[in-house]
Amino acid sequence: MAIKKFAVAAYDDEEVLFPAVKKVRRSGYKIHDVYTPFAVHGLDEALGYKSTDLHIAGFIYGLCGTCTAVGFISWIYTSDWPINYGGKPHFALPAWIPITFELTVLFAAVGMTMTMCYLNQIMPGVKKHVFHPRQSDDLFVMAVELNNHTSEQAALEFLKSTGAKETYIQTAESGWWYGRWDKKEPYEALNAG
Amino acid sequence: MHLKYESFVREPLVDGDKTYHQVSEDIISPIERKPGRMWYVGFFFSLILLGFGIFSVSWSVYWGLGTWGVNRTVGWGWDITNFVWWIGIGHAGTLISAILLLFRQGWRTGVNRAAEAMTIFAVMCAGQFPIWHMGRVWDGFWVLPLPNSRGPLWPNFDSPLLWDVFAISTYFTVSLLFWYSGLIPDFSLIRDRAKTKLRKLLYGVASFGWTGTAKNWQRMEALALVLAGLSTPLVLSVHTIVSFDFATSVIPGWHTTIFPPYFVAGAVFSGFAMVNTLLVITRRILHLEEYITIGHLEAMNKIIVLTGSIVGVAYLTELFIAWYSQSWGEMAAFQWRIMGPYWWSYWAMMTCNVVSPQLFWVKKLRRNIPFTFVMSIVVNIGMWFERFVIIVTSTYRDWIPGSWAYYSPQWPEVGFYLGTFGLFFTCYFLFAKYCPVVAVAEIKFVLKTSGDNYKRGMEKIDNMTEEEFEHVVHTHHEQEGHEVLAH
Secondary structure (H helix, E strand, O other), X not given: OOXXXXXXEEEOOHHHHHHHHHHHHHOOOEXXXXXXXXXXXXXXXXXXXXXXXXXXXXHHHHHHHHHHHHHHHHHHHHHHOOOOOXXXXXXXXXHHHHHHHHHHHHHHHXXXXXXXXXXHOOOOOEEEOOOOOOOOOOOEEEEEEXXXXXXXXXXXXXXXXXXXXXXXXXXXXXOEEEOOOOOOOHHHHXXXX | OOOOOOOOOOOOOXXXXXXXXXXXXXXXXXXXXXXXXXXXXXXXXXXXXXXHHHHHHHHHHHHOHHHOOOOOOOOOOHHHHHHXXXXXXXXXXXXXXXXXXXXXXXXXXXXXXXXXXXXXXXHHHHHHHXXXXXXXXXXXXXXXXXXXXXXXOOOOOOOHHHHHHHHHHHHHHHHHHHHHHHHHHHHHHHHHHOOOHHHHHHHHHHOOOOOOEHHHHHHHHHHHHHHHHHHHHHHHHHHHHHHHHHHOOOOOOOOOOOHHHHHHHHHHHHHHHXXXXXXXXXXXXXXXXXXXXXXXXXXHHHHHHHHHHHHHHHHHHHHHHHHHHOOHHHHHHHHHHHHOOOHHHHHHHHHHHHHHHHHHHOHHHHOOHHHHHHHHHHHHHHHHHHHHHHHHHHHOOOOOHHHOOOOOOOHXXXXXXHHHHHHHHHHHHHHHHHOOOOOHHXXXXXXXXXXXXXXXXXXXXXXXXXXXXHHHHHHHHHHHOHHHHHO
């Protein structure tokens, strides 16, 4: 959570974006993040991100659901309150498969969705900086983090040379915070004019 | 040069000269405008229906289920018929979004959002029926395995009726998560475009603060894929379990092993019909003809003719097995279905579900919009009669001829059914006004492969010889590095 300075480059084509990401990374600039209006396949690899382990979390949640269902029903039917239905076995596993399956799916789906929200830091009331109002529309926006030693001019010129349609310097909060989207944040005054 | 190539044999999924920005404009601007007069009329009419439904249900709860036409012989009437009908309709959305995602069917992107919304609203309607059929609805929580002071006495985990509770609540939850997680990026688009403060505030909350970073998209896609993998068996399980409500009993006409696949096919059949009913109107009113194309409607009509035929085979199999079993109860049940006092419901079902969808073998009719619309309603009338036939005509003549009865619905049952239409369309009108009815981010994702203008640009490549193509790819490769080719 810090207010930092970024050089922002907006591209209008994902095919220009890929080589640009490569050039920027190779030249040693630190890419804060790339914002795209839709999932651009391969961008995560181009940025050097590892693939996500979310599905493993989903598997574990699902397993918890299976165990909950089988454990709970078998405890009820064999020890807490065994009922004799016409001499049928108390431990009637085949009859429990539907509920076991449903709970497996339910736990996996709910758990994974919540984990996704947690990892992505998204929640109602969360606010994050939007570098370009069209980053959710038709622009692919790359934010490059600057420090005191980087020349703003050189960074902008370099980004321009990678094919960016727009480049500018912007001060932004790098993390997330609780806030209202209709209110301007104090730091945004730094970008006025 | 774009290297995502799709054959010309495939129709474009997005018509017209679209850019990414144009896609946003087309789909989001109806949300930003005031709704038209049609919307207000429709919404108001839905509210009236909903109000009448609430009145009918309140009447039934106040005076008890004696106000319904059900009796000791026919214990399940319109109520459970409507339950199964709505839950069947609620199968198309998840089928489109999950199964077609796994099968990599690109055309799902145009219709999945509206179909998923329809699923959620249909399941909401379906859920009303078993709840209010309880009569003493204030004891409804007894179906949940909650610790209680009655022992604790637990529900019967061996009963298909309880499996239903789990199946439908799970189905509703998972469908909702699937639908809403897809909406988050689109809400962020509305938020970033918003001109008014209120819209910015509300869509800011609804978008969960989504900004679309590469890592966020990666996790979102992983989630969508796993949810699709989970929903695929889930959607099959739900109607299977609904069919167990009947199939595990020993009533002739219900006690058959064909029920699970037959119910699932019927559910998909009616669900796609309802999607067609809604989309034919939605695409017209919101001017989305370029996103929900005739090709989309045709694809769904193909599924309708397939599932309609499966259902037809199931009906005939039932008749055959009734004869083949040589069980007089079984044979009598089917004979009375066809020729007994409820013959009209059986023949309505047969005509609407088996005969009429066969017209969709004709390509001209599959691509005819008024015909599609009429057929989509015919199919759902037929599917309603199917459930009525299964439920009422299997029970009205039971083992003791002295207790044979005839069932006709009373006004609270009819009002309740109309009320669920009110609930369904109230929700759908709100959805069409406040949510993007087409998944914007997903359309943008397929635009460069399947958009009309981009496909036209591919013509040059399509006419190249293999050597020429090799040459172009090679030069391109050297210019821009390996990444482009790899993706």
